[in-house]
Amino acid sequence: MLAAQTPQKKTKFALAQRKNYQAAVRYLDGRRELIEVRNACDLADARAMVLEELGLLRCLLLSELP
Structure with missing residues (x-):
């Protein structure tokens, strides 16, 4: 006997x-560093991630990678 298979829904949505x-x-003591920020939703999210990880900074510049 064959088991009845229920049709599976294929949900299509864009992630x-x-x-x-x-x-x-640039840190408060003058040191500087380049950091890659991965999997950020937008610039605000990337900025929040950097500030959360590094704390107080003198300067922060963000650029989207291709």
Whole structure:
């Protein structure tokens, strides 16, 4: 006997692709560093991720990577 198979729904929706950013940071003591920020939703999210990870900074510059 064959088991009855229930039809599966195929849900089609577009997932928002998360972007990668590069951050140039300057610390309070004058040191500087380039950091890659992965899987951020937008610039605000990337900025929040950097500030949460590094704390107080003198300067932060973000750029979207291709």
